[in-house]
Amino acid sequence: MSMLTTLGDTLAQYLRQLDTKLSQSNGAPPYLWDATPYSGLDDTGSLPSPEAFRLIEKIRLDLKAVEALITPTHFKLVELGLAPYKVAALSTAVALNVADALTELGGEASLHDLATRLDTNEHKLGKIMRVLTGEFIFQEVSKDVFKHSRHSIGLAGSLGARSFLAFITNLGAKSAIGIPNDLSRPDTKHSFTEQTAPFVREVSKDGKTFLEYFSDPNNSEMVTLANDGIVGWLNQLTRRALLTDYPWAELGKSTVVDVGCGPGDSGIDVMKLYPDLNWVFQDFGPVVESVKKALPSELKAREQDGRITYVEQDYFKPNASKGDVWYLRGVLHEYSDEDVLKILSNLATTMGQTPASKMVINEVFVASPVIASASSTSPPSENIPESQSALADMANTMTWSTFSLFGGKERSYEEYEKLLNQAGLRISRFFRFRTFTVMLECELASI
Secondary structure (H helix, E strand, O other): OOHHHHHHHHHHHHHHHHHHHHHHHHOOOOOOOOOOOOHHHHOOOOOOOHHHHHHHHHHHHHHHHHHHHHOOHHHHHHHHHOHHHHHHHHHHHHHHOHHHHHHHOOOEEEHHHHHHHHOOOHHHHHHHHHHHHOOOOOEEEEOOEEEOOOOHHHHOOOHHHHHHHHHHHHHHHHHHHHHHHHHHOOOOOOOOOOOOOHHHHHHOOOOOOHHHHHOOHHHOHHHHHHHOOHHHHHHHHHHHHHHHOOOHHHHOOOEEEEEOOOOOHHHHHHHHHOOOOEEEEEEOHHHHHHHHHHOOHHHHHHHHOOOEEEEEOOOOOOOOOOOOEEEEEOOHHHOOHHHHHHHHHHHHHHHOOOOOOEEEEEEOEOOOOOOOOOOOOOOHHHHOOOOOOOOHHHHHHHHHHHHHHHOOOOEOHHHHHHHHHHOOEEEEEEEEOOOOOEEEEEEEOOO
16 A cells, blocks of 8 residues: 555545544534634634644644645645745735734625725735745635635734734844854854844843843833733743643642743743732842733732742842743743753752752753654655654744844753752653643652
8 A cells, every 4th residue: 555545545534533532522513714723723722632732743744745646746846946035925915914914804804995905015915925825824705805704813913923023023033144153153152142133132132141130120012012912922822731630639738830921821820720829030130020911800819818929030040939830831941951951950959959859841842753664655654753842843943033133042851850860850741732832740850
């Protein structure tokens, strides 16, 4: 049996299973053209079942294998080389606010009316729209008449989505130009704590490093930027998995130290669901002040009785807090190995004051999307490695933006294990989430 036939049979089986699971849990199968969210997949407040999520991952990988299998090499390479133009099309649609304009025109409009509403060139807008309809973002229902699709409505009316996409497609694409040069000089000091990474260079002022700039109370607009869309919106994409795929209830009445808490939104959401937890928000002064203002009224009583506290803390210095759980969400990927080791070593020293304490690290773990099987007809979905993020192709792509923007990197399980061991810590448990992040649980190696 050929690989094409094997993939066809495998996909048919997986797709039927997924259709059944999604239909049973949501009352209807998924759809593509309806301009409304499909609750089973598009609602960030809920998740498909673990079985359905695993099927989704397998199907996406096998579909890519089918495309690679039937595409001539020269087409495949040209298509990948043209990928930045798809990014540019999405970036332009976001900048022009095409989705909201289409909504204002009733959800369906001619190219002429859409260009008129946007006050832009009709011919160029048509080219952009057709690049996006080829990706099933928007749909062309008749010649030069465009309509919302299930995916395009995600761009309409969402400040957070537009802010994030404008940020990542614009600044990210520009800064990625420097990647080849950085690859040729792997020992170059290129870190969040320096001034050389593109995004760091963009926002740092007056000769300060990004961290010095961010910690200056006069630059609170950076905190506002985080709270008002970009970071908050992206965090929501992984929030439900964070809340449900890690056993927070096991922590009981523990004190959780939220290291580098940023907007504090994940801690706030965890506390809403797990009222026995005590929480310490740690970050630079202006960030902590922003978290205080963002704390919802339902948690104010816990703040007043001292169960929610705030500590101004630079995690490159000895830690001033005591706690049972040290929680790092999206902190370590912004730094070089050298800087990560400093952070982990400081925390390990502090954890020694409470020997039974643990550290939980919520990050993207990159590795191999698939390990090729010795069998030439084995479907890729049977060879997805464990101990890494789900949706590994997306995770590996994300590492480029981290590297080019901040000078940090997404790491593999093995890379984190090496750094943790050097800091006197060891991995105790690993949790693979139903998103592109994971949770790593660690303890002192001396225990």
